Amino acid sequence: MTIDLAGKTVLITGGASGIGLACARQLVACGAKVVIADKNLEAAQRVAAELNALSVAMDVGEESSVDGAATDIEGRLGFVDVLVNCAGVLQRTLSPGELTLKEWDFVARIDLRGTYLCCARFGARMAQRGQGVIVNIASVAGMRSGPLHSYAPSKAGVINLTECLAGEWGPKGVRVNCVSPGFTQTPALDRGFATRALEVQALASHSALGRLVHAEEIAHAVTFLASDWASAITGINLPVDAGHLVAGSWGCYGGLR
Template sequence: MTMQGKVAIVTGGGSGIGAECARTLARRGAKVAVADLDGNAAGVVAGEIGGLALAVDVSDPAQCQAMVDRVIGELGDLHMAVNNAGIGGSHLPVEEYDVDDWRRVLSINLDGVFYCMKAELKHMVGQGRGAIVNMASIFAVAGQRALPAYVASKHGVLGLTRAAALDSAPKGVRVNAVGPGVILTPLVESHQDTAGKAALAAGNPSKRLGLPAEVAELVVWLCSDAASFCNGGFYPVDGGFTAA
């Protein structure tokens, strides 16, 4: 599965799952642009893998277009994109959920994926090839208590993925979504103490939480030519959680 000569963008590439996707793509030979709201974090990961660091807020459509333009300008092309940047938001039921928090989660997790894909697809469709992987969640196909904005945003990411795939498939571009279960990253560490993580692990059929590398392997495979007939799909990587 060599990706020599291929160019990839990973949003939210400065931490957690995105950082591991960037490292895995680079190990397979791809030139990787690491885009993150936290430009320093992007710089650290890009430095590690010899990639291009970009400070980007995916909730701003102009920054998403500028990101794609810069990658094509500096790395020469764009073959693969992992739209991964996302946040958790507050843990509250709908009636207590702050309207501004709702908008912030949707603007990053869902609008951000749309803005990135809009810019990425313009180039990929023009080239008649490309592969996009959007970071959804198990909560793209299941509800969760006290997480309305996150759950709604991830259901939206899956719907957007399917819609985009139908338009893009005849044009040679593949668009898929992955659905990680609970993965040990800074996002989860910031919301869960040791007891919380143990309870989440106990509720998983595999009796543990996932690791970023276990998500990255799937993402990178979906980006690769090995996945040439996979389009519009939803791929859980959750230790069996959604099988229940």
């Protein structure tokens, strides 16, 4: 299968690292004109130089920053055809008695509110034009119980938000889908391994395929959903998790065989 995105302008939030960077590389390889949006402008500029892409400073937690970036991008390139919402933060596995409201608010502000803000700003413009694609990055954490009392509800909110916006904008020609990664090898996850907050073998053993997910594998799913190959697909949540979701219930029977 060959995916051709030539002539498409694709905006990737959080595009300077991790899953966002993997998406940027994949989408550029498919011919898209990619804009790397990131709070860290210097990192975004480095990635843009590597990929012959464009860069813009954007803090998805600040409405004025998103509005300013939208004006900047449209002034330079015109309308955005595809929005990929990768910007997000992780959360420490704290109990409700330890997780401060300040930290809870920060995670929800970036992961859910920030996703909604970018969808609202760029998706509304797509709806006015009668075409466009949005791919949100959620998480399998938003589909199961776990010790992530802000991150997991925020990602569950992204999944539901995706469905709401797919219904809202589908009649106007805009497709909205999301991808839910499992434990994915990224710099953020590597920091968890370095501090021993997470263990590779423990995570890998709780997936049907017995391994972590690679960021490039998330990018493949995003690229497919962004393309015309997925032209009849909207409102879905696609887990890309190496079988994490299907493996969990096997613990009741002694674990995977």
